[in-house]
Amino acid sequence: MSRTPLDTVEHAAATPDVELPWAELGLKKDEYERVVEILGRRPTGAELAMYSVMWSEHCSYKSSKVHLRQFGEKAPRSDAMLVGIGENAGVVDVGQGYAVTFKVESHNHPSYVEPYQGAATGVGGIVRDIIAMGARPVAVVDPLRFGAADHPDTKRVLPGVVAGIGGYGNCLGLPNIGGEVVFDACYQGNPLVNAGAIGVMRHEDIHLAKASGAGNKVILYGARTGGDGIGGASILASETFDDAKPSKRPAVQVGDPFQEKLLIECTLEAFQEKLVVGIQDLGAAGLSCATSELASNGSGGMRVTLDDVPLRDSTLSPEEILMSESQERMCAVVEPEKVDRFLEICEKWDVIATVIGEVTDGDRLEIFWHGGKIVDVDPRTVAHDGPVYERPYARPEWQDALQADDANKLPRPQSSGELKDQVLKLVGSPNQASKQWITQQYDHFVQGNTVLAQPEDSGMIRVDEESGLGVAIATDGNGRYAKLDPYTGAQLALAEAYRNVATTGAKPLAVSDCLNFGSPEDPAVMWQFAEAVRGLADGCLQLGTPVTGGNVSLYNQTGEAAIHPTPVVAVLGVIDDVARRTPVAFQEDGQLLYLLGDTREEFGGSAWSQVVHDHLGGLPPKVDLERERLLGEILISASRDGMIDSAHDLSDGGLVQAVVESALLGGRGARLVVPDGLDAFTFLFSESAGRAVVAVPRSEEVRFNDMCGARGLPVTRIGVVDGETVEVQGEFSLSLTDLREAHEGTIPGLLA
């Protein structure tokens, strides 16, 4: 792309008729015209590069913004919120002077193109967001969705994604404590690789992405800048895949977790010595994003000399340097007298650090190359004033037919034998089977604070060794429910994550989300998106858990076929003392099993309808968020007061799935009795929300029942922990050995 003469601002003003490749860089005609209007002249090549990446769907949220506003408008009042939407990640007060930052992001498109690096750099990116807030990263979680488990391409994508997440996260020393693995043919050409991370800091250590104070230096540190990932955000993440176009592999970045580990340690040391005024990580849109966001969030302008950026490839053009998405880089704003100490710390950790510019008292972002000024813009126009689209949306005409195709009318098992066969089939189906083959490729133990990790309902990390203060996180999503009804589906995802956190004994505090959808240019997809956001915002308001940030991933579709609308919701909770946490595994024979909540005939979108009938239709389970809140309070109180020894939330697969998991993890069976008023099939397979199964020591039975009764939560005794089988009285009995073989053999059989 080298051009002679250099395309400076001056040159651009003098040559208004030069044609620029705006369409190739992903800008629409009206967007390009808007850039010309803002600048009052044609942009330089470098300016065009910046606008094109920053105005991409991935960076600008141009299609989703009008809907996302609801997260702010409907935000519940919460004393816990310290930093809200708009920063690198939200920050929540968890007490005792500690603050926690967490966020979930997508790395879907790169992970399909190059599974290992795509997934690895997804972890790297989210972790840098956490560091940029001033926190030490303490855990990661990975909600993953793939095509059909037995599809040949799944065997290419899944092992690569899992190895990439492990390869990067393990090398950073971050325990992987949660997430999901879901298979569905709708994700065949568009796997969803979402990555979440949590960080912990003291309140006074919160840092923000802003460049203030004229004369302060802008320091770029970390890896050298190379030609990898150029245009990743604009080209990969903002277009649908199309077989006719050439390979996109060069747009995927390559990760170096060792470099990132050094970056973490040296950044935290600089924070500790109070050397940093503002900080921003370099992710999507690289330097374009970091410089324009730092400058527009601060009080002044910024001047950058691009020649000073350390390069991996000396032939890179200034446009490429601005667009490069080379990983493991950060940008800090440091007062002049502290620059030496900052550079010293970087040197201690063998991290390359270079002053590339300074904060000015103007309001322009100016970038120089070989002595010429190649960028002169108002940074706000790049970072914040991108296009906003009111995309048309319309309820798809097939929605009614889909909802009318009632799953409750599907043929049910006619005999105890058939019921038993379907239980075995369910717990061994790819979505319900044990994911141990995957999760054992992740380090759960590093940092020595992991209290709970998958397959527990939520991951839990100890924050303070003295007091036992801890945080819990769960991520959930169910594209099948959301396809049937996106508003309810989003609320069900929220309800499940909320319930999962409460089941382990932690109090839910705040939400992050990763909204994965098809093309926003399709009104049906846009309707799904609008409905899901509305559902989530309404739900968060009702539960009192504000959305602190998140990520939108659109264009997850191949040709005309969009993925199921898949809002993935992460709920963060806090627990006063991790010693009070409640695990999933049955602990002791003789303990009493109670079902909390109401069970209805609800099979729309259920695992049973998928596994037994390959069916998706009807309505998803009803949502009652007041009930979820009550259930949560009961579970938390029961944990705290030692009334329950194990608990498991009920979600996909229903009660039988939950009981089998608790039994296999604890190595103890259960005898179940079908309660009055329910048939065995509904009892075992219904997916009614707002439910959990708990194991109560006999000594606590009266106290526990009294508590539920006093607070008005329906509670039904359904059996007892006992023996080497899971038995449903009068129906069937399955040995733990057979259940284990079915549950644990599936995934290795398909993928190992």
Next chain:
Amino acid sequence: MTARIGVVTFPGSLDDRDTQRAIRVAGAEPVALWHKDKDLKQVDAVVLCGGFSYGDYLRAGAIARFSPVMDTLIDQAKAGLPVLGICNGFQILTEAHLLPGGMLGNDHLHFICRDQKLRVENADTAWTSDYTAGQEIHIPLKNMDGRYVADRRTLDELESEGRVAFRYLGMNPNGSLNDIAGISNAAGNVVGLMPHPEHAVEPLIGTGRTDGLPFFTSILKKLVNA
């Protein structure tokens, strides 16, 4: 008076803070050591902890072995300083020839993280005296390159001299020869193993077992009674 036990941080070390905590839990005083610093700060023993030193992009432990701190450490270990190498630390000790053999990639080619059952084969080393020979314990294992290999003669020597300190039980998680999980040098002051005892010192945390604590109480008793 308690013992001061050093923990070396290399670039890419991951379990340094965890190891310091384990030393503290056992009642000893942890001392941070830095890879660029030859000074061992007069510690009574040293732990080389787990991680991916220098990213392990070349061969696990191959670069860390040449760090300034290792110059001093190798000399002192030969003179009797107790040294424990955990995971990457074990790999570094073999690269430094303080322990024989070497480590290859796991035979299944995946990273593996699990609660691993082990048998204590030698309870007479500086780091294992609080166990009893034949004791079965569970210690978390997590590695990519954990397959212990050595030539036949070395293996025979290790076996006949009782220098196999720990053996995998139940399943061999990485294809290690003779199910070897950990070994010691002839003098018994240098021990290396792939599993992570520092992750098994507190109830509730990790696997919830404390089977790893005797590593740290063993050395503490030895040093305090010395």
